[in-house]
Amino acid sequence: MPQKLKRACNQPGCPALTHDRYCPLHKKQKQQRYQQERGTAASRGYTYQWQKYRLRFLKKNPLCVHCENKGVLTPSEHVDHIIAVTGPNDPLFWKESNHQALCHSCHSRKTVLEDGGFGR
Ligand SMILES: [Zn+2]
Numbered sequence: 001m002p003q004k005l006k007r008a009c010n011q012p013g014c015p016a017l018t019h020d021r022y023c024p025l026h027k028k029q030k031q032q033r034y035q036q037e038r039g040t041a042a043s044r045g046y047t048y049q050w051q052k053y054r055l056r057f058l059k060k061n062p063l064c065v066h067c068e069n070k071g072v073l074t075p076s077e078h079v080d081h082i083i084a085v086t087g088p089n090d091p092l093f094w095k096e097s098n099h100q101a102l103c104h105s106c107h108s109r110k111t112v113l114e115d116g117g118f119g120r
């Protein structure tokens with residue numbers, strides 16, 4: 001069996017010869033880029049998934065828990081993360097035990113507190 005001829009890497013300007021389309025270095029770079037693109041597609045998809053989840057959660061938890069604690073019945077509008085999360089990749093993001101239903105005013109009050117509010 002004659003050895004297959006090596007070809008130049010498909011990356012313009014790269015002098016490396018390879019049996020593949022890309023030399024090992026550029027192969028790795030392409031794979032990383034592919035994974036990054038998949039990552040952003042997933043985070044775009046999360047918005048839709050989250051909207052669906054939110055509606056289901058609010059149906060199950062129709063009252064604001066903060067207001068309910070004070071004996072006031074207010075319809076919930078937001079799914080709030082009890083422990084603040086950094087984004088959809090955060091392990092706590094989709095944890096139902098980390099979610100609570102809040103009305104608009106309780107949610108914005110909490111957001112103000114978490115952002116440091118007027119102290120900044
Ligand atoms: Zn290359």
Ligand SMILES: [Zn+2]
Nearest residue numbers: 064067103106
């Ligand atoms: Zn409330």
